[in-house]
Amino acid sequence: MAETALNRARIAVDAMGGDYAPNEIIAGSMRASEELDVEVLLVGDSERIEAYFQHHPRPKNLTIVHAEEVVAMDEEPITAIRRKPAASINVAMDLVKQNRADAVVAAGHSGAAMAAALLRLGRLKGIDRPAIGAVLPTMLAGKSVIILDVGANVDCKPKYLEQFALMGTIYSKYVMGVEDPKVGLLNIGEEPSKGDDLALKTYELLENNQQIPFIGNAEGRDVLSGQFDVIVCDGFVGNVLLKFAEAVGGVILQILKEELPRGIQGKVGTALIKPNLKQIKQRMDHAEHGGALLFGVDGVCVISHGSSQAPSIFNAIRQAKNAVDNRVSERIQAYNDHHHQLKELSVNGED
Amino acid sequence: MAETALNRARIAVDAMGGDYAPNEIIAGSMRASEELDVEVLLVGDSERIEAYFQHHPRPKNLTIVHAEEVVAMDEEPITAIRRKPAASINVAMDLVKQNRADAVVAAGHSGAAMAAALLRLGRLKGIDRPAIGAVLPTMLAGKSVIILDVGANVDCKPKYLEQFALMGTIYSKYVMGVEDPKVGLLNIGEEPSKGDDLALKTYELLENNQQIPFIGNAEGRDVLSGQFDVIVCDGFVGNVLLKFAEAVGGVILQILKEELPRGIQGKVGTALIKPNLKQIKQRMDHAEHGGALLFGVDGVCVISHGSSQAPSIFNAIRQAKNAVDNRVSERIQAYNDHHHQLKELSVNGED
Numbered sequence: 047m048a049e050t051a052l053n054r055a056r057i058a059v060d061a062m063g064g065d066y067a068p069n070e071i072i073a074g075s076m077r078a079s080e081e082l083d084v085e086v087l088l089v090g091d092s093e094r095i096e097a098y099f100q101h102h103p104r105p106k107n108l109t110i111v112h113a114e115e116v117v118a119m120d121e122e123p124i125t126a127i128r129r130k131p132a133a134s135i136n137v138a139m140d141l142v143k144q145n146r147a148d149a150v151v152a153a154g155h156s157g158a159a160m161a162a163a164l165l166r167l168g169r170l171k172g173i174d175r176p177a178i179g180a181v182l183p184t185m186l187a188g189k190s191v192i193i194l195d196v197g198a199n200v201d202c203k204p205k206y207l208e209q210f211a212l213m214g215t216i217y218s219k220y221v222m223g224v225e226d227p228k229v230g231l232l233n234i235g236e237e238p239s240k241g242d243d244l245a246l247k248t249y250e251l252l253e254n255n256q257q258i259p260f261i262g263n264a265e266g267r268d269v270l271s272g273q274f275d276v277i278v279c280d281g282f283v284g285n286v287l288l289k290f291a292e293a294v295g296g297v298i299l300q301i302l303k304e305e306l307p308r309g310i311q312g313k314v315g316t317a318l319i320k321p322n323l324k325q326i327k328q329r330m331d332h333a334e335h336g337g338a339l340l341f342g343v344d345g346v347c348v349i350s351h352g353s354s355q356a357p358s359i360f361n362a363i364r365q366a367k368n369a370v371d372n373r374v375s376e377r378i379q380a381y382n383d384h385h386h387q388l389k390e391l392s393v394n395g396e397d
Numbered sequence: 398m399a400e401t402a403l404n405r406a407r408i409a410v411d412a413m414g415g416d417y418a419p420n421e422i423i424a425g426s427m428r429a430s431e432e433l434d435v436e437v438l439l440v441g442d443s444e445r446i447e448a449y450f451q452h453h454p455r456p457k458n459l460t461i462v463h464a465e466e467v468v469a470m471d472e473e474p475i476t477a478i479r480r481k482p483a484a485s486i487n488v489a490m491d492l493v494k495q496n497r498a499d500a501v502v503a504a505g506h507s508g509a510a511m512a513a514a515l516l517r518l519g520r521l522k523g524i525d526r527p528a529i530g531a532v533l534p535t536m537l538a539g540k541s542v543i544i545l546d547v548g549a550n551v552d553c554k555p556k557y558l559e560q561f562a563l564m565g566t567i568y569s570k571y572v573m574g575v576e577d578p579k580v581g582l583l584n585i586g587e588e589p590s591k592g593d594d595l596a597l598k599t600y601e602l603l604e605n606n607q608q609i610p611f612i613g614n615a616e617g618r619d620v621l622s623g624q625f626d627v628i629v630c631d632g633f634v635g636n637v638l639l640k641f642a643e644a645v646g647g648v649i650l651q652i653l654k655e656e657l658p659r660g661i662q663g664k665v666g667t668a669l670i671k672p673n674l675k676q677i678k679q680r681m682d683h684a685e686h687g688g689a690l691l692f693g694v695d696g697v698c699v700i701s702h703g704s705s706q707a708p709s710i711f712n713a714i715r716q717a718k719n720a721v722d723n724r725v726s727e728r729i730q731a732y733n734d735h736h737h738q739l740k741e742l743s744v745n746g747e748d
Contacts, residue, residue, distance in 0.1 A: 091686030194455040200593040234636040242551040289617030305677045318666025326656045
């Protein structure tokens with residue numbers, strides 16, 4: 047069902063965000079311009095960006111858009127976004143608002159990116175709360191799971207989770223290419239009767255929504271099983287889970303590093319399996335799985351990790367391009383229009 | 398500060414719970430009777446238990462207590478506990494109630510164990526809600542972290558979490574032997590201003606309680622860092638996190654199994670590091686870290702995994718013995734009496 051884009055996806059990249067800005071962001075954008083069918087708009091301090099291009103030829107499909115200011119990691123997001131209209135993240139969002147770009151890629155301060163998206167682009171009609179969705183690898187090679195929300199909303203209502211489920215389904219189907227996505231509700235037991243008040247009420251909504259391929263509760267142990275393509279939860283649990291999951295890979299690599307080379311036999315063995323260990327690291331690495339997607343705002347926004355280097359930025363741009371090419375926002379909007387009509391019909395007596 | 402027990406700890410073990418009952422439970426109890434200074438009371442179908450001892454000599458400090466019934470894994474806990482007074486888990490709790498035992502060890506149905514403990518033993522004075530605490534290994538070899546609650550309470554109030562923090566501190570100090578335990582609140586950011594309503598209010602309580610060595614918020618990424626000895630959270634988040642953590646070890650071992658022996662070099666290398674891999678598995682294995690402890694009921698209860706085999710049961714008995722020998726319940730009670738007095742004083746005008 048992949049659609050052919052009439053126009054190349056135009057991706058505005060905030061060159062100034064994240065721990066390795068601007069050089070690694072520029073390097074990742076360069077690679078994307080060369081390897082993908084996209085237009086990249088690199089937003090930030092034009093002097094610093096141009097300095098980079100004195101040593102590297104600038105691709106034709108990469109242009110520089112100047113932004114006077116930057117939101118720093120330690121700034122309170124909403125205040126900073128309001129006080130600095132010329133900050134790179136604001137300028138990038140404005141490019142989408144003005145239809146000069148189709149998507150924004152930003153690394154680092156996810157709170158600032160979210161605030162800028164909300165204030166500049168607004169929400170999609172029918173979506174009460176935007177959500178941050180993260181893609182994790184699963185036990186099954188090549189199969190990922192989208193978890194949302196992972197931090198945008200700490201106190202959720204059941205209908206927000208229903209909306210998250212819908213947005214996740216559309217993303218899974220049209221961007222990840224899962225023909226028949228399976229949606230789960232993060233919970234503390236398999237049975238419909240399990241969980242807190244939010245889980246119980248959400249279960250009912252999901253079960254009764256024909257548009258959502260809901261297959262039941264997902265426990266903590268099921269998250270990485272590959273059994274689910276989309277898992278919904280409130281942003282508190284999702285954030286704790288995501289940060290735990292990101293860290294646990296590092297913890298285990300650390301244990302491997304300590305324990306594997308013990309003894310002479312261990313040292314020789316470890317040397318022999320080094321290339322395979324690298325492969326494992328890659329399979330667990332979140333850089334390979336792209337950034338987090340901001341769902342429910344009126345435009346595509348991919349938020350990459352603060353520690354993003356060129357490969358993560360490249361992947362984030364590819365992810366943004368896929369979301370644009372497959373018209374994720376339009377599909378969510380279309381569903382909501384349809385759903386709204388159904389509701390109105392039902393309110394008018396036709397159940 | 399370890400106390401010398403005047404009497405041997407008497408541990409009632411539910412022989413009929415878990416996937417490998419009764420034989421693995423009996424085997425673990427045997428080993429505990431032989432290696433630890435304890436009295437074991439094996440509770441269950443005496444005919445089946447005695448059949449086991451026709452092939453193994455029964456240690457003197459292991460006695461059999463007959464129980465007519467069993468609570469099955471698929472039974473609704475509270476109903477089953479009420480309808481089957483002669484179920485092994487109820488009989489085991491009664492032994493503590495009648496002061497014929499000091500602690501209960503049960504594998505499997507944690508809901509049933511909790512219901513039985515609550516109905517038969519009741520809560521400690523000053524504790525509003527019992528909590529299940531789980532011990533996880535951390536990145537630092539030999540250092541563990543206790544997380545509570547991991548499933549007993551899905552909707553928590555700030556004062557419950559304050560009580561969890563206190564109970565965890567006592568356990569960490571007197572049972573795990575951590576001289577100077579550090580307590581964290583599971584949250585989505587480091588700053589005190591982060592989190593949902595529960596987190597914000599709990600932060601304030603913890604910060605103002607002089608008895609709790611609170612050092613701040615713990616994010617998902619900090620859980621296994623070894624920086625915290627006790628982490629408190631509501632039972633919903635804790636349960637999701639625990640089940641995820643238990644599963645992730647298996648997921649990674651699976652990936653190692655698939656990726657390490659690739660190619661001839663990989664096969665040779667993997668063969669060489671096999672003993673070290675076993676060591677790693679052990680370090681991550683929850684069986685090594687004993688069972689979950691039920692905090693806040695009037696008696697010591699250790700709940701072991703449903704998949705527990707002899708080594709887990711042995712560790713759970715050792716853990717129960719440690720809790721008994723170090724008078725965890727009395728210490729919690731003593732703190733609460735003291736705290737209650739302080740509060741009364743403050744209510745009476747002396748702040």
